[in-house]
Amino acid sequence: MRRFVRENGLTVFFSTILLLALAGQSLVGMAEFNDQQLAAGQEPVSYGHYLLSSDFAVDVAENWQSEFLQFTLYILATVYLVQVGSSESKKPEEVGLQSDEDQKVGRYAQADSPRWARSSGWRLGLYSRSLTLVMATIFAVSWLAQSIAGRAAYNGQQLTRYQDPLSWGNYVTSADFWSRTLQNWQSEFLAVAAMAVFAVYLRQRGSPESKPVGSPHTSTGQEG
Template sequence: MGTPTKQHSFLYRNGLGLLFSALFIVTLFAQAITGFYEHNSELEQDHAASIGFVEYLNSGHFISATFENFESEFLQMALYVILTVGLRQKGSAESKSLDEPEEVDREPKPGPDAPWPVRKGGVVLKLYENSLFIVFAILFLVSWCLHLYGSWIDHNEQQVLNGQPTDTVANYLTQANFWFETFQNWQSEFLSIASIVLLTIFLRQKGSPESKPVDAPHSETGK
């Protein structure tokens, strides 16, 4: 007789996703509350009328700040997913092996337990083979557009308060403000990727799937 399958609770099976989803919701709400008070403080300094919380959620200030961060995270994930296909880093837990074949590179085989696109084959399978990158890339583009929209709206609100003419989206794209917001987030994401790739060469965290085994040599590549 085979070993019986151990039964785990729903929380045990889904703890990682549930925890980070909860942290996301809590911190997004905290951002909205603190941003609401910050924005109204700025309006008060400009001798403008304050706005309500629901109105703030539709403001350029909130939309820009929110999707500015989403954008950089999705860019990080899209690049990380696609670049780790072909690029290597000797000794890193985040890299595929320099020479050995990897399980993720094997050709998909249809079977009763395989996802539907694998059983379907053809174009559907080709899309599914790259679906993680595709979705992250789409989420990045959508977030970038919403960041631009929110930043443009917020910029024009400031222009009106200062008695200055408003700008079109095209004109706003030629100004430094939007790109300053963009690059200050992008560079932090690239730094975080470089950090996890390089630090896992020499440092360890016992029990973490993001680390090599504690006794693994520094030169060992992959987990």
């Protein structure tokens, strides 16, 4: 167990704080929701009821979809775009998909390369893009979940005001949906842009997200 934790420390650490953050979000979210219920003259809900509610689901889904959109775009952008001096970028001469030899696939694969990296045709093509495909799929599913849960939550508010509910199509073109969506997107894009630029001039000793402390600012694609 100790070896497993050590070798998977990043996953264990971030999975743990993810669960703690979700628990905290659910508790404060329920408190806020029940305050609104009481203000509207309605009964407060239990914790279990809130966890299964569209209000909680939309808050979670809108954050997840923006995170996976960020990673999807970042993975694709770093294939063709560079930031000179950043450890988050590859070197300018390495722009593009690179050769089979550089990527160690097909006949250039090593003995310990993944099995599909040693194959050819659609298997190699699929595996060569598997990270982007999975990230994009999770984004699409999260975005759909946000739209469905968001519509349910929005229509619940509409009914309490004795107003007509919206169809799914009308909701995904509504200001409420895009306000939730864009406020998350802009924060994700800001974080990526800031990391790419800050990594040119700033350092964190021992982190692969930073280049070595003594490397010049123009050094690109190095890890500390």
